[in-house]
Amino acid sequence: MKKLVATIFACFVCATFAWGASNAASVNFLDAEILSKDAGASFHWFPIQKTFILVTAKDTAKFAVGIPFVSHNSNVMELAASPKLENGHLWISRDDAYKLFPNAKPSSSSAAPVSSSVTQSSSSATLMSSSSAAPAPSAAAPAAVTTPASTIPAATPVAPPKNETAGTREVKTIVIDPGHGGKDTGAQGKKSNEKDIVLAIGKLLKKELEKEGFNVKMTRDKDVFIELGQRANLANQWDGDLFISLHCNAIDATAERKKQVKGYHVYVLRAPESEEDKAIARRENKVATLYGEKNAKEELSPIEWFKLEARLEKYKQNSYMFTEEMLKAMDGGKIRRQAGGVGGAGFMVLVGALMPAVLFEIGFISNPEDEAYMITDKGQKDIAVRISKAVSTYKAAVHSYRETLGR
Numbered sequence: 064m065k066k067l068v069a070t071i072f073a074c075f076v077c078a079t080f081a082w083g084a085s086n087a088a089s090v091n092f093l094d095a096e097i098l099s100k101d102a103g104a105s106f107h108w109f110p111i112q113k114t115f116i117l118v119t120a121k122d123t124a125k126f127a128v129g130i131p132f133v134s135h136n137s138n139v140m141e142l143a144a145s146p147k148l149e150n151g152h153l154w155i156s157r158d159d160a161y162k163l164f165p166n167a168k169p170s171s172s173s174a175a176p177v178s179s180s181v182t183q184s185s186s187s188a189t190l191m192s193s194s195s196a197a198p199a200p201s202a203a204a205p206a207a208v209t210t211p212a213s214t215i216p217a218a219t220p221v222a223p224p225k226n227e228t229a230g231t232r233e234v235k236t237i238v239i240d241p242g243h244g245g246k247d248t249g250a251q252g253k254k255s256n257e258k259d260i261v262l263a264i265g266k267l268l269k270k271e272l273e274k275e276g277f278n279v280k281m282t283r284d285k286d287v288f289i290e291l292g293q294r295a296n297l298a299n300q301w302d303g304d305l306f307i308s309l310h311c312n313a314i315d316a317t318a319e320r321k322k323q324v325k326g327y328h329v330y331v332l333r334a335p336e337s338e339e340d341k342a343i344a345r346r347e348n349k350v351a352t353l354y355g356e357k358n359a360k361e362e363l364s365p366i367e368w369f370k371l372e373a374r375l376e377k378y379k380q381n382s383y384m385f386t387e388e389m390l391k392a393m394d395g396g397k398i399r400r401q402a403g404g405v406g407g408a409g410f411m412v413l414v415g416a417l418m419p420a421v422l423f424e425i426g427f428i429s430n431p432e433d434e435a436y437m438i439t440d441k442g443q444k445d446i447a448v449r450i451s452k453a454v455s456t457y458k459a460a461v462h463s464y465r466e467t468l469g470r
Contacts, residue, residue: 090143090144090156090157090158091156091157091158092144092147092154092155092156092157093154093155093156093157093160094152094153094154095115095117095126095146095152095153095154095155095160096108096152096153098117098155098160098164098167099117101164101167101168102117102119102164102166102167103119103167104117104118104119104122104164105117105118105119108153113127113128113129113148114126114127114128115128115146115153117163117164119164122135122136122163122164123135123136123137124136124163124164125376126146126153126155127146128145128146128147128148128153129145129146129147130145130146131143131144131145133159133163134376135163137376137377142156142159143156143158143159144156144158144159231377231465232304232465233304233458233461233462233465234277234304234305234454234457234458234461234462235277235278235304236277236278236279236280236301236302236303236304236305237272237277237278237279237280237303237304237305237307237454238279238280238281238282238297238298238301238303238305238306238307238418239265239268239269239272239279239280239281239282239307239309240265240281240282240283240294240298240306240307240308240309240412241258241261241262241264241265241281241282241283241309242257242258242261242308242309242310242311242412243257243258243261243288243310244258244262244283244286244287244288244289245258245286245287245288245289246288247288249261249310249311250311250312250313250428250429251313251428252311252313252428252429252434253431253434254434254435254438255428255434255437255438257310257311257313257428258286259286260311260425260428260437260438260443261309261310261311261425262283262284262285262286263443264309264425264437264443264446264447264450265281265284265309266281266284267443267444267446267447268307268309268447268450268451269281269284270447271447271448271450271451272451272454274451275451275454275455277454280297280298280301280303282294282297282298291411291412292411292414292415294308294412295412295413295414295415295416295417296415298416298417298418298420299415299416299417299418303416303418304418304419305385305418305419305420305454305457306413306416306418306419306420306421307420307421307423307450307454308410308412308413308420308421308422308423309423309425310422310423310424310425311424311425311426311427311428311437312328312401312424312425312426312427312428312429313427313428313429314427314429315429316429321427321429321430321431322430322431322432324401324427324429324430325398325399325401325426325427325430325432325433326398326399326400326401326402326404326426326427326433327393327398327399327400327401327404327423327424327425327426328400328401328402328404328405328406328423328424329386329389329390329404329405329406329421329422329423329424330405330406330407330408330410330421330422330423330424331379331382331383331386331405331406331407331413331420331421331422332379332382332407332408332409332410332413332414332420333379333407333408339406378416378417378418378419378420381419381461382419382420382421384419384457384460384461385419385421385453385454385457386405386421388453388454388456388457388460389421389423389450389453390404390405391453391456392449392450392452392453392456393449393450393453396445396446396449397436397442397445398425398426398433398436398437398446401424401427410422423450425437425446
């Protein structure tokens, strides 16, 4: 058990392992997928992230293997024991299961809880032989496993809230955040500084968006230094509907390598899935630690990620929606998409933004070709127009979605 959890969460703090080990012998566990059936919930398993979600008409509970916390209706709560993945089954402690889903009616297969001190091979065999047990989620499965929609109780229609939040209301206020500034030059190319390129494009973008009728705010409109945390605070004070942080990417490599690595990338706030994403976030976050910003961090721990994602869950879908529009708008331009074009990591500038938010790496300032285009008037205008187009199509998509909800 400990070896498996260590493999999944190699970076997890030792204290968490100690906590789990000291409680393991006295905890009884239930099969999470069978629990979902007993609770009338849909079950969703995400093998890459090692997370699973149970959804009913009233409750949504998000768990992560090896982490003693649950996001229950966007509120983070501590669990009696960390969920486990063993022998192709996901396990939740019995106390946690019935605390979160008190109306669950135990079936014959889940009535007898599995003690953590019992070998999982025998307990799994019992569950698998039950006629009501669903196929166990495979740790190698490439996509989420979802129970049939018929098991989800029909939700009662409710009137829209009087004060809708960003992501659910019409898109009106756009916050543009030109990265770096002042004493913080950002990445440096042979002929330019990141702070100057993104400010120039930010100003042009503001003009383009205002032509389309948007209310546009900029975290900086001149060469000044603003702390990362303050940028999100400003966006929240302005009650923004979308936050766009503009940056230029860079690598520290040989001249030949710099010629090869180029392209744009759109990032959202999510746990990083590659070392490259981690490295970019560390570079962008370094300014906070360099200049002594309060609570500055270059990386977040797994538990910090879990709590953060729970708090920002309601904005995540719209952040991805805007990202899709960005890809459509940028494709076909002079600066091409780098790899898949979408990444995620712990960018501190996005952490505090209570709205859909992205960080846009326009191109590689370390690449001669990308830099040459980003410093020209023509290139900056083209990039601004394309971003503006993405914002407009995103607004239309949100409006269409609202219409389906009768708003």
